[in-house]
Amino acid sequence: MADPTPQTGRSEVDETLTDAGIIAIVDDDEPLREALGSVMKAAGFSPRTFASAEEFLACDDCDDTACLILDVRLPGMSGIELQKQLSRTNRRLPIVFVTAHGDASLRDSLMRAGAAAFLSKPVRSDALLKEIRRALEQGSANNPR
16 A cells, blocks of 8 residues: 655644654664664654663653654663663653564564554664654644643
8 A cells, every 4th residue: 555645745744743852763773773863854853863772761852752763672771671661750652663573472562561563674664654653643642732
């Protein structure tokens, strides 16, 4: 099925969502982080990239994070542990997991724990953007400003 959004522009919903805040990308694969950051920027979002969960947690201005793209396996604190920590601290943040090490059982577990989406690497840009937009729409519906 083709994406109904024209490739040359963004819909009104997209323009509203791009003002939502930072899209944080946490992945230890530097080329992938850079590529995902470029995709987010080209789509009109404000990306910030982090090599680890600890680096994301230490970020001083990340309270404006609207959505988190998160790898499952990271050195140090895993993506799963970061999701749990954010939940423990009542930080409601849509998380889109992107991993090369996932299966249906892991996906189901992460989704039950509150993840917005679970995508397998290599991830297609259009599929990732679709999930980011969906997560932001759900987040803004649940948390009106």
